[in-house]
Amino acid sequence: xxxxxxxxxxxxxxxxxxxxxxxxxxxxxxxxxxxxxxxxxxxxxxxxxxxxxxxxxxxxxxxxxxxxxxxxxxxxxxxxxxxxxxxxxxxxxxxxxxxxxxxxxxxxxxxxxxxxxxxxxxxxxxxxxxxxxxxxxxxxxxxxxxxxxxxxxxxxxxxxxxxxxxxxxxxxxxxxxxxxxxxxxxxxxxxxxxxxxxxxxxxxxxxxxxxxxxxxxxxxxxxxxxxxx
Numbered sequence: 001x002x003x004x005x006x007x008x009x010x011x012x013x014x015x016x017x018x019x020x021x022x023x024x025x026x027x028x029x030x031x032x033x034x035x036x037x038x039x040x041x042x043x044x045x046x047x048x049x050x051x052x053x054x055x056x057x058x059x060x061x062x063x064x065x066x067x068x069x070x071x072x073x074x075x076x077x078x079x080x081x082x083x084x085x086x087x088x089x090x091x092x093x094x095x096x097x098x099x100x101x102x103x104x105x106x107x108x109x110x111x112x113x114x115x116x117x118x119x120x121x122x123x124x125x126x127x128x129x130x131x132x133x134x135x136x137x138x139x140x141x142x143x144x145x146x147x148x149x150x151x152x153x154x155x156x157x158x159x160x161x162x163x164x165x166x167x168x169x170x171x172x173x174x175x176x177x178x179x180x181x182x183x184x185x186x187x188x189x190x191x192x193x194x195x196x197x198x199x200x201x202x203x204x205x206x207x208x209x210x211x212x213x214x215x216x217x218x219x220x221x222x223x224x225x226x227x228x229x
Contacts, residue, residue, distance in 0.1 A: 002222040007181075009032050009178065013215070015177075015215055016216070017170065018217070018219045019219075024200070028170045028192065029189065030170075030174055031188060032183040032186070033129055034186070045119075047209070048192045053189055054126055054157065055156075055171040056157065060132075063142070066156060068103075069102070103159065104156075105158040108129070110125040110129075122153060163175060164223070164224055192206050
């Protein structure tokens with residue numbers, strides 16, 4: 001139920017969110033970044049198994065100056081002869097079977113981390129990303145370079161400016177939910193993989209995991225019904 005998912009996010013609890021039958025057909029384990037703990041990072045690593053990312057509200061992305069990573073590659077390809085091959089790595093039309101572009105931005109570690117990869121280090125980075133999001137949305141001027149370094153171990157996802165009007169990914173769905181839950185709109189998420197096959201965990205298996213672990217389960221179509229643009 002979507003109301004249960006919103007209440008859980010507001011209470012600092014993780015939820016499971018399935019996107020759409022006609023898109024990735026993927027379930028993500030996610031929570032508001034402001035509430036992340038080392039135990040939650042461990043749960044994502046152990047039970048979900050995909051990539052642990054942080055989606056940032058589109059208004060905060062603009063305020064923080066977060067680029068799309070593909071755009072950085074394109075710019076780098078024009079810097080010199082030795083970098084020309086980089087342009088061939090960039091997304092081309094039709095590369096992504098379920099979408100037109102990736103939401104990946106830069107990868108960061110907070111400057112207070114050591115290696116950046118431990119559960120405690122990633123928790124620090126993710127919590128500080130939530131705080132930077134909050135401050136940027138409140139009109140604060142944030143110097144990302146003074147607080148974070150890149151490359152790092154936490155990939156950022158740049159949410160489409162029009163949210164679900166523009167893109168129907170987990171990135172946009174999660175921010176719609178964050179706004180509904182009135183939490184800082186920075187969401188940490190990880191794809192649920194089947195531990196036996198390595199493929200995306202089926203929707204019904206993900207629903208069973210949610211039931212077994214007392215977590216709310218929601219679907220993208222429910223989030224779309226909430227979204228008024």
